[in-house]
Amino acid sequence: MSCPLTKKKNYWFVFLFHLIFLFRFNIFAHAILDPIDFLALQSIRKSLDDLPGSNYFASWDFTSEPCSFGGVYCDGDKVIALNLGDPRAGSPGLTGPDRPSYRETVCSCRVNDSPGSGQRVSAPNPVSVEDPQAFISGEIPATLGQLRGLQTLDLSFNHITGSVPRSIGTLPALSNVILCHNRLSGTIPSFVSQSLIWLDLKNNNFSGSLSPVSLPLSLQYLSLSSNRLAGPVDRLLSHLNWLNYLDLSVNRFSSYIPGNIFTFPITTLQLQRNQFSGPVHPLDQVTISSVDLSFNQLSGQISPMLSTVQNLYLNNNGFTGSVPTNFVDRLLAASIQTLYLQHNFLTGIEINPTVEIPLSSSLCLQYNCMVPPVDTPCPSNAGTQKTRPTSQCIEWEG
Numbered sequence: 001m002s003c004p005l006t007k008k009k010n011y012w013f014v015f016l017f018h019l020i021f022l023f024r025f026n027i028f029a030h031a032i033l034d035p036i037d038f039l040a041l042q043s044i045r046k047s048l049d050d051l052p053g054s055n056y057f058a059s060w061d062f063t064s065e066p067c068s069f070g071g072v073y074c075d076g077d078k079v080i081a082l083n084l085g086d087p088r089a090g091s092p093g094l095t096g097p098d099r100p101s102y103r104e105t106v107c108s109c110r111v112n113d114s115p116g117s118g119q120r121v122s123a124p125n126p127v128s129v130e131d132p133q134a135f136i137s138g139e140i141p142a143t144l145g146q147l148r149g150l151q152t153l154d155l156s157f158n159h160i161t162g163s164v165p166r167s168i169g170t171l172p173a174l175s176n177v178i179l180c181h182n183r184l185s186g187t188i189p190s191f192v193s194q195s196l197i198w199l200d201l202k203n204n205n206f207s208g209s210l211s212p213v214s215l216p217l218s219l220q221y222l223s224l225s226s227n228r229l230a231g232p233v234d235r236l237l238s239h240l241n242w243l244n245y246l247d248l249s250v251n252r253f254s255s256y257i258p259g260n261i262f263t264f265p266i267t268t269l270q271l272q273r274n275q276f277s278g279p280v281h282p283l284d285q286v287t288i289s290s291v292d293l294s295f296n297q298l299s300g301q302i303s304p305m306l307s308t309v310q311n312l313y314l315n316n317n318g319f320t321g322s323v324p325t326n327f328v329d330r331l332l333a334a335s336i337q338t339l340y341l342q343h344n345f346l347t348g349i350e351i352n353p354t355v356e357i358p359l360s361s362s363l364c365l366q367y368n369c370m371v372p373p374v375d376t377p378c379p380s381n382a383g384t385q386k387t388r389p390t391s392q393c394i395e396w397e398g
Contacts, residue, residue, distance in 0.1 A: 043143045044143065058070075074149075148171060189214070205227065210236050222247070225248065227251055230251070238260060269288050276297065278298065287308065310338070313340045318344065372387075
């Protein structure tokens with residue numbers, strides 16, 4: 001039977017052991033994070049300040065564990081996402097230091113992968129705390145490329161300029177890159193991450209062409225709309241078999257449209273307002289519900305394989321010949337909701353002039369090399385001329 005003194009000594013030993021453990025843990029807690037990520041967070045912190053009324057950076061004390069900072073999300077010893085300027089973290093906005101020799105470089109990386117869903121951050125210009133339209137400006141810092149565990153990068157709906165640093169493309173764990181609605185320019189970097197599934201770069205000023213090796217096979221969502229990208233896309237798209245969303249509209253892409261693109265498991269295909277040319281030959285009946293190929297330089301006859309599309313926009317191209325009869329059958333059965341064929345060089349369509357088009361369907365045949373057999377409402381941008389001048393149609397006769 002032990003005496004009370006022995007028990008007290010044991011209690012003190014256990015107490016001191018726990019005290020030493022907690023002391024050591026607190027002293028070295030900041031070393032748990034990968035040193036490169038630690039330095040990258042320090043660099044980002046030095047480039048930003050809280051706007052008046054904001055306390056976002058109050059928790060960013062580098063003598064403590066950075067994974068506990070507001071807006072920092074870690075997995076193990078890696079930062080996987082940042083959420084800068086989140087109002088839920090006590091920040092109406094952030095700003096870069098106002099120095100004449102300093103060009104502000106700020107970033108906002110968010111966990112949410114919905115485009116444009118995050119808080120915006122402001123440039124060093126005076127911004128009211130109550131102003132809901134604060135934006136990020138300046139350039140993307142290359143130091144973001146040091147966060148090797150980063151999975152989601154969302155800088156959407158801001159005023160960011162310059163090019164995307166090549167270091168961003170080298171991040172091995174990226175799964176979502178959302179840079180849409182900015183003022184970014186230059187070429188699109190190659191992405192090495194084999195887990196990248198979401199790439200949204202629409203509404204910027206990117207230029208140049210895309211090589212097949214620039215995008216990983218894992219990609220499922222690709223939006224490059226409203227840029228100045230050019231060149232063919234057949235080799236690029238031939239290996240992206242997992243795409244379930246594709247928007248290449250409003251660019252300068254050229255050459256032909258590859259037939260395999262119509263076999264992708266997508267619901268909407270947007271290739272309008274480019275410089276695609278030549279005939280369109282889907283490999284099989286198209287199961288995509290909406291296909292927009294309008295305002296290109298496409299030619300040849302319309303493929304019957306497109307008759308299974310619910311909303312089909314082929315207007316403002318160079319299609320010739322007669323509209324296949326299966327289009328008429330599906331239109332009258334209300335299986336086709338939209339069929340825009342205006343501003344082509346079509347010479348006929350077998351449809352009874354007395355037939356009634358279903359109210360749920362829209363047909364426009366205006367400005368072709370024929371008199372439309374049925375009078376149907378067309379969009380306002382189709383103009384008022386029903387038929388092309390004969391001089392434009394002579395070369396298409398026969």
